[in-house]
Each structure stands twice: as structure tokens, then as C-alpha cells.
Amino acid sequence: MIRRPNTVAVGTIVWLGSEVMFFAGLFAIYFTLRAMSGDLFASEAEKLNVLFATINTLILLTSSFTAQAGANAAEHHQARRTGGMLQFSKWGMIEWFFLTYAMGATFVTLQVFEYIELIQHGVTLSSNSYGSAFYLTTGFHGLHVAGGLFAFLFVIGRAYAVKRFSRKEATSAHVISYYWHFVDVVWIGLYLVIYWLK
Amino acid sequence: MRSNIVIMAIIAVFFYLCSAVYTVWHMATYEGTIEWVGTLGLGLTGALATLIGFYLVLVYRGQAGEFAADRLDGELDDDDPEMGHFAPWSWWPLGVGAAMALIFLSFTGPTFLIPIGGALLLIMMVGWVYEHYRGNFSR
Numbered sequence: 001m002i003r004r005p006n007t008v009a010v011g012t013i014v015w016l017g018s019e020v021m022f023f024a025g026l027f028a029i030y031f032t033l034r035a036m037s038g039d040l041f042a043s044e045a046e047k048l049n050v051l052f053a054t055i056n057t058l059i060l061l062t063s064s065f066t067a068q069a070g071a072n073a074a075e076h077h078q079a080r081r082t083g084g085m086l087q088f089s090k091w092g093m094i095e096w097f098f099l100t101y102a103m104g105a106t107f108v109t110l111q112v113f114e115y116i117e118l119i120q121h122g123v124t125l126s127s128n129s130y131g132s133a134f135y136l137t138t139g140f141h142g143l144h145v146a147g148g149l150f151a152f153l154f155v156i157g158r159a160y161a162v163k164r165f166s167r168k169e170a171t172s173a174h175v176i177s178y179y180w181h182f183v184d185v186v187w188i189g190l191y192l193v194i195y196w197l198k
Numbered sequence: 199m200r201s202n203i204v205i206m207a208i209i210a211v212f213f214y215l216c217s218a219v220y221t222v223w224h225m226a227t228y229e230g231t232i233e234w235v236g237t238l239g240l241g242l243t244g245a246l247a248t249l250i251g252f253y254l255v256l257v258y259r260g261q262a263g264e265f266a267a268d269r270l271d272g273e274l275d276d277d278d279p280e281m282g283h284f285a286p287w288s289w290w291p292l293g294v295g296a297a298m299a300l301i302f303l304s305f306t307g308p309t310f311l312i313p314i315g316g317a318l319l320l321i322m323m324v325g326w327v328y329e330h331y332r333g334n335f336s337r
Binding site: 157 | 231238249265324331
């Protein structure tokens with residue numbers, strides 16, 4: 001029996017390919033504006049709180065590993081934990097995804113605080129081209145993270161809704177982990193470009 | 199599946215080369231400046247093909263055999279797979295579209311529509327995601 005690729009997984013990968021092109025457009029905006037006004041970008045980027053963003057990046061990066069742990073648990077059709085609350089090795093998909101959700105929510109919340117600090121320093125969406133580029137790229141990424149959080153809740157809800165955790169629920173766990181890794185990789189790109197290259 | 203992977207690899211290499219040629223050509227014509235839109239756009243089109251191609255490699259590895267479409271002696275009847283689970287009909291996607299339309303309409307001025315559209319979107323998404331878990335279609 002030849003094993004065929006899961007249609008949901010293939011569809012998700014193709015859609016993520018189109019998402020790559022969406023973020024390609026945003027990166028292109030950032031680089032074009034930077035090429036046109038390098039001095040402005042250099043002076044505005046000085047206002048960034050790089051340490052804060054680095055900590056936030058680490059939180060999102062770690063959440064990718066917890067999401068993968070949840071997807072692996074789903075692969076073994078293990079929806080709930082079989083041990084105690086603190087026995088991580090016996091956690092099921094639900095526990096790992098709740099932890100991932102908490103980390104993703106922390107990332108978005110901290111990003112809001114970062115925005116508040118920048119706005120107080122006069123960097124806004126309409127202040128200049130740097131503000132526009134910064135908020136467009138990080139803002140659309142933040143929206144993707146927020147959307148992913150809803151998706152995690154949907155997948156967790158599906159695990160609660162069934163008596164027996166089947167192939168179908170495992171598939172939704174896998175595709176949300178694909179999406180989460182994609183969002184994570186995009187952030188690493190954004191982080192390197194915005195906070196390191198400046 | 200081998201041919202699909204090879205086609206994706208050709209597309210990827212083609213766009214990486216295009217990106218390199220475009221960058222060098224622009225630098226040669228315009229005093230060494232890089233035009234980022236084209237360079238990134240072409241390069242990431244290559245990344246797009248790489249992503250899909252790499253995924254197909256993983257699928258091919260776990261496939262354990264060739265599809266009938268990839269065999270010279272394959273018949274149409276050999277390729278009659280289980281395609282997966284599909285809804286016979288569903289109103290929910292239409293509702294999602296209507297809610298999104300309301301949200302986008304709100305961007306033109308009537309911003310009070312945003313929470314209404316958001317609430318509708320949430321209802322429609324929950325309805326769609328759990329369509330086969332509760333009620334008429336539940337298993």
C-alpha cells in the first residue's frame with residue numbers, strides 16, 4: 001500500500017509557500033525604504049530596545065520546540081498527559097499546546113509594550129518611513145502570531161471534543177505546528193534584519 | 199513523485215540564478231547599488247520552490263513505493279486513492295467570508311463595524327472548525 005501525502009498537510013505547505021511571498025513583499029518594503037533613507041534608518045534604529053527584543057525572540061523560539069513536542073505527542077495519539085502535571089516527559093498534546101499558547105501570548109503582549117516604548121520615543125506608523133516599515137513588518141508578523149494563538153485553541157478544543165483522538169485531530173495538530181515553525185522562522189529573519197543589521 | 203521533485207528543484211535553481219544575475223546586472227548598470235525588491239522577490243521565489251520541493255522529498259521518502267502515475271505500466275484504475283475527509287456542503291465558509299467582508303468594509307470609515315465583524319468571524323470560525331464534531335455531521 002503506497003502511502004499518499006496527507007491532503008491537509010500538502011495544502012498547508014502550499015499556503016505557507018504563499019505566506020513566504022507575502023513576507024517577501026514586506027521585507028522588500030523594508031529594504032527599499034532603507035536603501036532610500038539610510039541615515040534616517042540608522043538614527044531611528046538607535047531607539048530600539050535590542051535586549052528586550054532578544055528576550056522576546058528567545059520566548060518565541062522556545063515555543064517552537066514546545067509546539068513540536070505537542071505535535072510529536074499527537075503523532076502517538078496521546079492527547080492528554082499520562083503522568084503528573086510536572087512530569088513533562090508524560091505530557092500529551094494538550095499540555096504542550098497550552099504551554100505554547102502561553103509563550104505565544106507572552107510574545108504578543110511584550111511586543112505591545114515594545115510598541116508603547118517606541119511610540120513614546122516618537123516612532124509611530126506615520127512618523128516617517130522607518131516607522132512605517134518597522135510597524136508593517138513586525139505588526140503583520142504579530143497578527144500572524146495572534147492568529148496562530150486562535151488556531152492553537154481550535155486544535156486543543158478538537159482534542160477535548162472527541163472521545164478518541166484520531167488521525168484527523170493529529171493532522172490538525174501537525175499543520176498548526178508547521179504554521180508555528182513558519183511564523184518562528186519569519187521572526188528570526190525579521191529579528192536579524194531589524195535588530196541586528198539595523 | 200521523482201519528476202515533481204526534479205521540477206521543483208529546477209524552478210528553485212532557476213530563480214536563485216535569476217536573483218544573482220539580476221543583482222549583478224543592476225550593480226553593473228547603476229554604480230554598484232543593489233535593488234532589493236527584485237533581488238529579494240526572485241530569491242524568495244526560489245525559497246518558495248525549495249520549501250515545496252523539500253516537503254515532497256520528505257513525502258517521497260515515507261511513501262514506500264511509486265504512484266501509478268509515476269510508473270510506465272500504470273493504469274488509471276491503479277490510482278484511485280482515498281482522498282480524505284470532505285464536507286458534503288457547508289455554509290460556514292460563506293459566513294467567514296461575509297464576516298471578513300464586514301471587517302474590511304470597516305476600514306473604509308465605519309470603524310464601529312470592527313467588533314461586530316470580529317464577533318461574527320469568531321462564531322463562523324468556531325462553527326466551521328467544529329462542524330464535524332457536534333450536531334448534524336458529528337461522528
